[in-house]
Amino acid sequence: MNLCVIGTGYVGLVAGTCFAESGNDVICVDIDERKIADLRSGKVPIYEPGLEELIRRNMADGRLRFTSDLATAVKEGMVCFIAVGTPSDIDGSADVRMVLQAAADIARTMPGYRIIVLKSTVPVGTADQVRETMAEYTVHPFDVVSNPEFLKEGAAVEDFMKPDRVVIGGNSERALSLIKELYAPFVRTENPILVMDNRSAEMTKYAANAFLATRISFINQVANLCEKVGADVAEVRRGIGFDRRIGHYFLFPGVGYGGSCFPKDVRAMIRTAEETGMNFSLLREVEAVNERQKYLLVEKVHARFGADLRGRKFAIWGLAFKPRTDDLREAPALVIVEALLKAGAEIAVHDPEALGRARELFGERVSYHRVNYDALSGADALLIVTEWNEFRRPDFSRMRPIMKTPIIFDGRNLYEPAVMQQEGFLYYPIGRVPVVQ
Ligand SMILES: NC(=O)c1ccc[n+]([C@@H]2O[C@H](COP(=O)([O-])OP(=O)(O)OC[C@H]3O[C@@H](n4cnc5c(N)ncnc54)[C@H](O)[C@@H]3O)[C@@H](O)[C@H]2O)c1
Structure with missing residues (x-):
């Protein structure tokens, strides 16, 4: 399949490379020309175990290319992944301007039917916004599929190659079955591809990150209480982790979570709730605990x-x-x-x-x-x-x-x-x- 990936950050670069590794022809686009120049000369802008070797091999085999010219990429790629950043806005909501800009750019240049896949983490309703934005700029038909990414930095290639599950959301059978086909090589061990509507797919990503962040803030507060009462959180963690309803993962106390996802995604989910008139008080406390930690x-x-x-x-x-x-x-x-x-x-x-x-x-x-x-x-x-x-x-x-x-x-x-x-x-x-x- 011919694919184009817009945004060559941690997600876009890993996704593009792994899709090339499974035999697709992938062209990755970024507005950062220095990044593209570096990538073309074999320099990988981020550190991610195993990634550099995969990029080199797929570039050498001609399946992976890099460009700053979006029009060329969209012309070649029937499926266009959007993997640009969605940083926190000042009010905590996710700023989707880069996503909408990329969608508008695709719409302006696409020469015929295209499938737009939203890989960036985007608030509920963004797929609809993307549809509206694109409709302003093109007469060609298109479908919008939500496909949140669950990879972890530090194990991104492995996670992408062997995902616990793939979530795809949309309303077009044609688009959904094509995307399922694209992911088939990565789920050969029967891990599921879950098909749902766009809004549920968008919410799934936030619910996953918010839940993991909640576990971290929870165990951090348990640890702080252990210090006060003379208990040992390492023992307590083992003691609760063997309960299969709880499990051992994401229960390591520390200095708080960080990174480009948990903090902004927790904030965005709080904000989404606020916009509907709901106070997601649990997540507010998860965030406050983390700041103190x-x-x-x-x-x-x-x-x-x-x-x-x-x-x-x-x-x-x-x-x-x-x-x-x-x-x-x-x-x-x-x-x-x-x-x-x-x-x-x-x-x-x-x-x-x-x-x-x-x-x-x-x-x-x-x-x-x-x-x-x-x-x-x-x-x-x-x-x-x-x-x-x-x-x-x-x-x-x-x-x-x-x-x-x-x-x-x-x-x-x-x-x-x-x-x-x-x-x-x-x-x-x-x-x-x-x-x-
Ligand atoms: N980093 C992670 O571990 C991770 C995991 C899952 C999901 N996500 C989500 O994926 C998205 C991307 O995250 P990231 O960490 O890869 O971001 P990043 O900031 O590392 O990379 C984004 C890239 O997009 C490029 N870009 C922005 N606008 C563009 C445009 N119009 N055309 C072409 N390129 C453009 C930027 O130059 C940058 O290189 C975010 O929504 C994030 O929440 C990230």
């Missing part, structure tokens, strides 16, 4: 070192909002670093993939370290903010002597308190009894 490590640092952190140095391991990505959008680390800087601290950061992006944000205000141990030199404490695998078993005997004081504030509960005590560290985990002497 981002300051938890900072509060622990102040409790230990006082309000004034001038003359103190802190090492931060992990900046990306989750491991295996370089994405810093709404990452809790940003809040933590800013708060510590504001209190006068010196900050040394390490992240396996996100240092380049961090430099764009913090400039010369922090020091950057490619090797995690280098950030520790002379540090009053280490703060662990992202659970990269490489932080799970560090050489503690190498860390202790280079730090000014062997103290770890662990925002991801990577280590066992008893082990830390043996290793001679003061250790502040989340929701577990700390090692304070």
Whole structure:
């Protein structure tokens, strides 16, 4: 099938590449000409495990191409995926202007029937808005299919190749059966393709992200309560996780969720409810809990070192909002670093993939370290903010002597308190009894 994908971010690039990998001819479009130039020269603008190799192979085989000329792409691609951003507007609603702009651009240039697939996360009713917008610009027939994406950054290729389910929404049999055909190679293990109406498909994406965010805020508050009453959230998590109605996933306490999806999608769902006159109070609290949780490590640092952190140095391991990505959008680390800087601290950061992006944000205000141990030199404490695998078993005997004081504030509960005590560290985990002497 000939496909065009509009927007080559985390979603569009992964989707386009995976569709090419399953034998389709894919042309990816982006308005960011530098991104397109980079991609054409084999440079992948984001870090996503396995992606670079797939892009190279499919480009070499001629199935994957990149352009900034939308008209050419729409001419060739019978199915046009829209995977542009839908950022939060100031009132919290999802800003769908880029989606509507892309739809209008497709309508203006399409030479005949086209299927528009909405892969961006869009509020309920957007498919209808897209239909209305396109009708203004074209006389050709078209169908609009909602196809929310559930991939996780850090495992995006794997998720796309083996989705738990594919959701497609629409009202045209012809379009829906074509899209089903397109996804058939990815659901060979009988995972379902769920067909529904556009509005239900749009809502499914928000309900999924809002539910996952709710689990995170829930376990974070349980962890905070565990700290107060002397219980261990690691045990509690195991204790509830074996209940099949609950399960183990998304029950790890930490420094709050971040990234380009959960925060904005929770806000957008609150706003959608508000527009109908409904107060989605549960989600408001999920968001408020999350905002507070981002300051938890900072509060622990102040409790230990006082309000004034001038003359103190802190090492931060992990900046990306989750491991295996370089994405810093709404990452809790940003809040933590800013708060510590504001209190006068010196900050040394390490992240396996996100240092380049961090430099764009913090400039010369922090020091950057490619090797995690280098950030520790002379540090009053280490703060662990992202659970990269490489932080799970560090050489503690190498860390202790280079730090000014062997103290770890662990925002991801990577280590066992008893082990830390043996290793001679003061250790502040989340929701577990700390090692304070
Ligand atoms: N990132 C994720 O993990 C994830 C997962 C599921 C769903 N989503 C949703 O998918 C959508 C895209 O997310 P992303 O993280 O890939 O965004 P992104 O910001 O990384 O990428 C969007 C790309 O679209 C391009 N673009 C914008 N307008 C364009 C236009 N008119 N023509 C061509 N290109 C245009 C931008 O230049 C950018 O490269 C969002 O709605 C998001 O909520 C994201």
